[in-house]
Amino acid sequence: KLTTYPIHHGSPIPMTPIQLTLKKVAVVGGGAAGLVVARELRREGHKVVVFERGAQSGGTWVYSPEIESDPLGLDPTRKIVHSSLYSSLRTNLPREVMGFGDFPFVASGKTDRDSRRFPGHEEVLRYLEDFANEFELHELIRYQTEVSHVGFETQGKWKVKSRRNAGNDGSEFDETYDAVVVCNGHYTEPRIAEIPGIELWPGRQIHSHNYRISEPYQDQVVVLIGSSASAVDICRDLSRSAKEVHVASRSKPEGSFGKQAGYDNLWLHPMIERAHEDGRVTFQDGNMVLAQVILHCTGYKYHFPFLHNIAAVEVDDNRVGPLYKHVFPPALAPGISFVGLPWKVVPFILCELQSRWIAGTLSGRILLPSEEKMMEDIEAFYSKLNAAGVPKRYTHNIGDHQFDYDDWLAAETGSPPIEEWRKGMYRACSLRRRAQPETYRDEWDDDDWISVAYQDFKQYLS
Numbered sequence: 001k002l003t004t005y006p007i008h009h010g011s012p013i014p015m016t017p018i019q020l021t022l023k024k025v026a027v028v029g030g031g032a033a034g035l036v037v038a039r040e041l042r043r044e045g046h047k048v049v050v051f052e053r054g055a056q057s058g059g060t061w062v063y064s065p066e067i068e069s070d071p072l073g074l075d076p077t078r079k080i081v082h083s084s085l086y087s088s089l090r091t092n093l094p095r096e097v098m099g100f101g102d103f104p105f106v107a108s109g110k111t112d113r114d115s116r117r118f119p120g121h122e123e124v125l126r127y128l129e130d131f132a133n134e135f136e137l138h139e140l141i142r143y144q145t146e147v148s149h150v151g152f153e154t155q156g157k158w159k160v161k162s163r164r165n166a167g168n169d170g171s172e173f174d175e176t177y178d179a180v181v182v183c184n185g186h187y188t189e190p191r192i193a194e195i196p197g198i199e200l201w202p203g204r205q206i207h208s209h210n211y212r213i214s215e216p217y218q219d220q221v222v223v224l225i226g227s228s229a230s231a232v233d234i235c236r237d238l239s240r241s242a243k244e245v246h247v248a249s250r251s252k253p254e255g256s257f258g259k260q261a262g263y264d265n266l267w268l269h270p271m272i273e274r275a276h277e278d279g280r281v282t283f284q285d286g287n288m289v290l291a292q293v294i295l296h297c298t299g300y301k302y303h304f305p306f307l308h309n310i311a312a313v314e315v316d317d318n319r320v321g322p323l324y325k326h327v328f329p330p331a332l333a334p335g336i337s338f339v340g341l342p343w344k345v346v347p348f349i350l351c352e353l354q355s356r357w358i359a360g361t362l363s364g365r366i367l368l369p370s371e372e373k374m375m376e377d378i379e380a381f382y383s384k385l386n387a388a389g390v391p392k393r394y395t396h397n398i399g400d401h402q403f404d405y406d407d408w409l410a411a412e413t414g415s416p417p418i419e420e421w422r423k424g425m426y427r428a429c430s431l432r433r434r435a436q437p438e439t440y441r442d443e444w445d446d447d448d449w450i451s452v453a454y455q456d457f458k459q460y461l462s
């Protein structure tokens with residue numbers, strides 16, 4: 001146990017040294033979030049066990065050609081495939097922006113690696129493997145071990161039950177920890193569009209979670225619902241094999257509907273009005289197509305099937321709450337915390353800052369406000385969302401103020417704020433992605449920011 005000074009709201013409190021309390025912490029999930037949580041917890045001096053149900057770390061970035069038995073993902077007994085990656089996926093952020101703060105995601109220069117600025121998904125997995133190797137994280141991870149139960153015990157202890165799923169080894173563990181950090185990801189449990197008449201529509205429905213390659217859609221007419229980054233990519237990928245691709249989007253302006261420039265089989269429509277018994281799908285502007293497939297690119301739900309008897313936090317219309325700054329349920333803080341919930345963000349750096357905050361809070365080096373003050377903060381945040389007409393399910397969509405959020409965490413943890421180049425590159429990329437979805441990954445005009453970033457990286461690269 002070390003003696004140090006506590007930090008409260010970014011500034012050390014002088015003259016009152018404290019003893020760090022080092023904890024035994026369970027981390028659920030070994031994706032990007034779980035890895036950086038493990039590093040930060042260990043750096044702080046905590047004892048860490050990461051539970052990972054897969055055979056390797058990397059989470060979302062572990063591509064699997066396999067799809068689930070229920071392609072819509074509604075059957076709770078289906079065999080779960082964790083990752084939602086499609087084969088052709090390249091990152092939608094430049095690699096410089098994506099990387100962790102002190103471990104830049106630069107091209108390795110090796111011939112067997114993808115050196116593109118927006119690399120394919122395999123390169124991200126290799127980067128995460130490099131990260132795990134560099135910080136010797138594998139020794140902290142129990143692979144092929146799924147957490148089935150997390151529950152609050154008395155006196156601030158947490159019960160964690162888990163089961164090995166390797167071969168015939170179904171060993172079960174029943175353990176007690178001082179704290180639990182939840183990093184199970186939120187791109188696995190599909191959210192489905194509600195379509196009038198769908199019960200009698202005779203075609204095939206699938207969620208983008210189970211889309212991998214275009215070939216199975218050869219010569220078919222597909223209606224794709226959505227306008228997210230995945231929808232934008234998948235409709236183009238599909239158009240290589242499908243006979244026709246019709247994208248139904250809620251959020252596109254009037255003038256953008258119709259056949260898409262550069263394609264002879266890709267159309268944009270307003271939302272679906274109804275699906276019919278004879279296979280037709282009609283759109284809100286009165287147009288209709290005879291379709292074989294409806295592909296829902298409609299996002300995901302937060303899902304924590306292992307949380308038991310924890311009334312202090314629940315999922316309501318995809319709001320996980322109440323959570324102070326998207327991380328701590330005030331009634332149980334800092335014993336249980338959630339990493340990586342915000343979306344439309346740059347996730348790795350955000351997870352890194354959240355992890356540092358959790359690590360420092362658990363040791364007592366960083367002080368949280370009282371439970372009442374945290375609840376007041378949450379209520380004020382919810383009221384603000386409400387007044388602005390933001391639906392509950394967008395609570396964790398912090399895209400527009402993500403860097404303020406990151407900088408708040410940075411100040412709280414005594415870390416440097418987000419680099420100006422990272423913010424500038426992110427904004428430049430967002431604009432390009434909207435203006436030129438086909439080419440934004442290979443054509444750019446932010447070379448000035450690239451020079452600044454690589455200058456900055458020198459301090460971390462030997």
Ligand code: FAD
Pocket residue numbers: 028029030031032033034051052053054057058059060061082084085086090091092093098145146147148183184185186187230306339340346347348
């Ligand atoms: P995950 O990567 O999902 O990891 C969660 C881990 O928890 C998994 O390994 C899982 O096996 C494990 N787990 C779950 N439940 C249990 C349990 N009960 N017991 C034990 N283990 C469990 N981000 C970018 O920065 N750039 C991009 O270009 C980008 N593109 C994306 C494209 C797609 C299609 C998707 C879905 C996401 C994309 N993202 C992108 C976001 C991506 O999710 C994050 O980069 C990051 O992978 C999130 O990491 P995570 O650790 O929070 O979750």
